[in-house]
Amino acid sequence: MYLDANATTPIAEEVWQAMMPWLKENFHNPSSSSGGGKKARQAMEHARSQVASLLGAREEEIIFTSGGTEALNTAIRSLDKLCGEGDFLTSAVEHSAVLRSGEQLSRAMVRCGVNQAGEVQWDAYEAACERAAFVSIMAANNETGVVMDWARAATLAHQRGLPFLCDAVQAIGKIPISLANSAVDFMAISAHKFHGPKGIGALFARRGCRFQPLLFGGGQENGLRSGTENVAGIVGMGVAAELAQATMAAEGNYLLASLRDAFEQRVMNQLQGVIRNGAAGERLPNTSHLSFDGCEGAGLIILLDDKNVNCSTGSACMAGKQKPSHVQLAMGISEAQAKSSLRFSFSRFNTLEEVSKAATLVVQAVEKLRSVQGHGVGPVVVYTP
Numbered sequence: 001m002y003l004d005a006n007a008t009t010p011i012a013e014e015v016w017q018a019m020m021p022w023l024k025e026n027f028h029n030p031s032s033s034s035g036g037g038k039k040a041r042q043a044m045e046h047a048r049s050q051v052a053s054l055l056g057a058r059e060e061e062i063i064f065t066s067g068g069t070e071a072l073n074t075a076i077r078s079l080d081k082l083c084g085e086g087d088f089l090t091s092a093v094e095h096s097a098v099l100r101s102g103e104q105l106s107r108a109m110v111r112c113g114v115n116q117a118g119e120v121q122w123d124a125y126e127a128a129c130e131r132a133a134f135v136s137i138m139a140a141n142n143e144t145g146v147v148m149d150w151a152r153a154a155t156l157a158h159q160r161g162l163p164f165l166c167d168a169v170q171a172i173g174k175i176p177i178s179l180a181n182s183a184v185d186f187m188a189i190s191a192h193k194f195h196g197p198k199g200i201g202a203l204f205a206r207r208g209c210r211f212q213p214l215l216f217g218g219g220q221e222n223g224l225r226s227g228t229e230n231v232a233g234i235v236g237m238g239v240a241a242e243l244a245q246a247t248m249a250a251e252g253n254y255l256l257a258s259l260r261d262a263f264e265q266r267v268m269n270q271l272q273g274v275i276r277n278g279a280a281g282e283r284l285p286n287t288s289h290l291s292f293d294g295c296e297g298a299g300l301i302i303l304l305d306d307k308n309v310n311c312s313t314g315s316a317c318m319a320g321k322q323k324p325s326h327v328q329l330a331m332g333i334s335e336a337q338a339k340s341s342l343r344f345s346f347s348r349f350n351t352l353e354e355v356s357k358a359a360t361l362v363v364q365a366v367e368k369l370r371s372v373q374g375h376g377v378g379p380v381v382v383y384t385p
């Protein structure tokens with residue numbers, strides 16, 4: 001039972017089928033002038049139109065990258081080079097691809113606080129904008145699934161003339177995102193979060209926005225991202241984007257939300273002392289972040305893994321020491337509660353039957369752990385991407 005879709009999703013069959021020929025028969029370099037090269041170029045351009053359509057963007061605004069991390073690092077480095085004095089303003093709950101990248105800059109990085117629901121504190125945000133040079137706020141949080149009002153954050157930044165980057169890696173394909181009338185200048189996405197392959201993503205860079213590449217070389221992607229393109233990955237991402245758009249158009253959030261709600265209802269009906277983190281505001285329809293009073297998340301993971309239920313802890317554990325996540329601490333969640341959290345994240349490949357069974361196994365694991373509490377469930381090493 002794979003309930004860890006925010007870490008990565010299984011590849012869709014259609015995506016796999018579309019990619020295969022570009023890994024074997026059609027292996028040509030898309031920059032080559034041969035017939036095969038031309039075909040590869042055409043396939044990439046078709047994928048670019050599929051990705052642009054998902055985002056409500058123009059084709060020339062899509063730059064293919066090796067994933068979300070590269071897209072975010074590229075945009076942050078570019079903004080740092082091109083913007084004048086001022087802080088890099090972001091939030092305290094961003095993914096490490098933003099926070100670690102921001103730490104490399106010579107300018108100050110200001111992490112705007114969030115409230116208990118995990119949403120940006122708007123007064124603090126507006127005040128911090130006054131001293132900022134550029135801004136990056138995520139569309140949805142990878143741990144809690146909290147959806148940020150990224151459109152509002154972008155508008156407030158633009159009102160002060162600040163360029164705005166949005167990390168939409170977790171939001172895309174789960175909630176509708178349209179860049180057509182938004183104030184977002186740059187947006188990062190990653191295929192493996194919406195049933196595409198790993199190692200491929202894209203940076204949306206709005207037409208007319210100043211931009212400097214991170215990678216220089218052969219001048220691919222219109223000179224904006226050098227390096228021979230991952231044609232199979234790009235084709236796969238295009239198909240995944242089209243499927244995501246079609247699925248959202250057909251059923252909206254209904255399927256994902258019904259899986260999550262059924263799971264939560266079962267768990268909460270049978271257990272006392274369960275808290276749904278981030279549930280006070282808008283959440284991604286696929287994410288359930290639960291704290292289980294009196295249980296170590298790391299111990300629960302072991303018990304659940306044993307029953308073939310895959311999920312994540314909400315905290316990183318290193319060298320035997322479990323560290324509460326920066327996201328939960330920023331939301332004012334206590335260390336103990338943070339360490340007792342698990343993230344369950346669903347995809348359209350999960351079934352109601354599966355999540356109901358998983359809920360029963362979670363209830364049993366929590367009851368077991370509560371009953372043996374203090375009898376030495378050892379530390380483990382778990383990574384929550």
Ligand SMILES: Cc1ncc(COP(=O)(O)O)c(C=O)c1O
Nearest residue numbers: 067068069095097142169190385
């Ligand atoms: C919110 C968020 N941003 C960025 C990334 C990095 O994306 P990638 O794995 O494609 O480098 C992730 C991956 O987990 C993520 O959840």
